[in-house]
Amino acid sequence: MPGNSSSPTYRHGEPCWADVQTRDVAAAKDFYGAVFGWRFEDLPTSDGRSYAKAFLGGDLVATIAPQNPHQESLGTQAKWNIYLAAEDAKAIAEEAAQLGGTVQFGPEQVEDTGVMVFLDPPGGGTTGVWQPGTHIGSGRYNEAGALSWAELLTPEPQAAVGFFQQLFGHEVTEYPQDDGGTYTTLMVGSAEVAGIAATEDEPGWHIYFGATDVAETVRKAVAAGAEVLIEPDVSDPDAPGATATLKDPQGGVFSLLEV
Secondary structure: OOOOEOOOOOOOOOEEEEEEEEOOHHHHHHHHHHHHOOEEEEEEOOOOOEEEEEEEOOEEEEEEEEOOHHHHHHOOOOEEEEEEEOOOHHHHHHHHHHOOOEEEEEEEEEOOOEEEEEEEOOOOOOEEEEEEOOOOOOOOEOOEOOEEEEEEEEOOHHHHHHHHHHHHOOEEEEEEOOOOOEEEEEEEOOEEEEEEEEOOOOOEEEEEEEEOOHHHHHHHHHHOOOEEEEEEEOOOOOOOOOEEEEEOOOOOEEEEEEO
């Protein structure tokens, strides 16, 4: 894990970046600006619309992008994407296909910023892969208002764990759960960098943003139009910090993690 740093670096297989696709970029800017204090820079897209770079202080921490016309026509809710850092995105895409994954997009060179791939592991859960060029990833990690954790929720957790172990070389740690299941963390070196858990719902990555005061951040989010899906949990004194799960006004689901 990059840890608390205003200038993090990301190793092969670590979550390094997040972006959200939404039907209303302006409304999303209003919401996340109110919740996290982000400031924005608008840039044009090739189809005449715009997307927004989100900054915390002077550091780039996320982007807010418009949905494509097909997503808009289906009424798709906003969705946060997670990207894992890769030394060679093309090699990852080729290996993923051999391991039973599905490459959905790329490899695509994004000007001089890097190379992007989207792939699905067995069981689903679209995963971004980012080979850095001039853009390393989030300028902050594990700080208030920045990407702090990510976990893949999938109906096939064992298959997903094996897939990422082979694809990125992750080691794993398993934590038995009260319901009889297992929460598995992916490791880079000795650091736990992401989680994998079972779900009966649609597979996908779930993002956590840091918060110094989870309850206060929830209040800000509700005032800005969020729906609280899971109230702040401070019941377990052995847990690393309070958490809460929210849905933004465009349907994007994310959690808060006390840092």
